[in-house]
Amino acid sequence: MFLINVKEEKRRLRARCKKLRESCPPEVKARLDKALTEKVLGLEEYKACETLFVFVSSPIECDTRQIIADALQRGKRVAVPRCADRSGKMDFYYIRSFDDLSRGTFGLEEPDPQTCERVTDLSSGFCIVPGLCFDLEGYRVGFGKGYYDRFLDEFGGVTAGICYTKFTEKQLPRGAFDRHTDILVTERFINRN
Numbered sequence: 001m002f003l004i005n006v007k008e009e010k011r012r013l014r015a016r017c018k019k020l021r022e023s024c025p026p027e028v029k030a031r032l033d034k035a036l037t038e039k040v041l042g043l044e045e046y047k048a049c050e051t052l053f054v055f056v057s058s059p060i061e062c063d064t065r066q067i068i069a070d071a072l073q074r075g076k077r078v079a080v081p082r083c084a085d086r087s088g089k090m091d092f093y094y095i096r097s098f099d100d101l102s103r104g105t106f107g108l109e110e111p112d113p114q115t116c117e118r119v120t121d122l123s124s125g126f127c128i129v130p131g132l133c134f135d136l137e138g139y140r141v142g143f144g145k146g147y148y149d150r151f152l153d154e155f156g157g158v159t160a161g162i163c164y165t166k167f168t169e170k171q172l173p174r175g176a177f178d179r180h181t182d183i184l185v186t187e188r189f190i191n192r193n
């Protein structure tokens with residue numbers, strides 16, 4: 001029987017995906033982000049949600065800014081994460097605009113806990129989940145800190161992973177604490193799990 005070292009395999013996937021994403025030409029990334037955003041905005045789950053849980057993308061991630069702008073314009077409550085500490089815990093806070101964000105942990109744009117309201121009800125909503133790569137069952141390889149897996153343990157709403165098609169696999173290595181998303185959205189297809 002062949003056993004794989006899940007941590008080691010994920011580490012290799014993470015390094016490969018980061019390198020590929022960093023080398024993507026800006027015009028190609030812009031085209032992929034536009035198509036992906038259109039797919040997300042067309043989801044019935046997105047249209048129907050009152051609260052959108054969404055990360056603020058870093059330069060190598062699928063862009064979420066247009067999704068956030070659309071949700072704010074539609075009057076949805078938009079909740080974005082803030083790393084509570086480096087131990088893997090994050091809290092979500094409601095934002096009213098991009099002005100509520102500033103550089104935080106790991107250099108990511110995060111809400112200011114002094115001026116933004118912390119989300120206390122995680123029983124519903126629509127959450128867009130980041131990942132460097134996803135498989136067709138909605139499992140992901142993220143940046144390796146475990147923040148989203150911990151959050152998804154508590155979240156009771158619908159989850160959608162977003163990823164470029166090039167970074168999807170039939171099946172990824174997974175550990176006991178890995179959580180899958182309900183939907184996988186790429187610039188080319190939508191897969192429901």
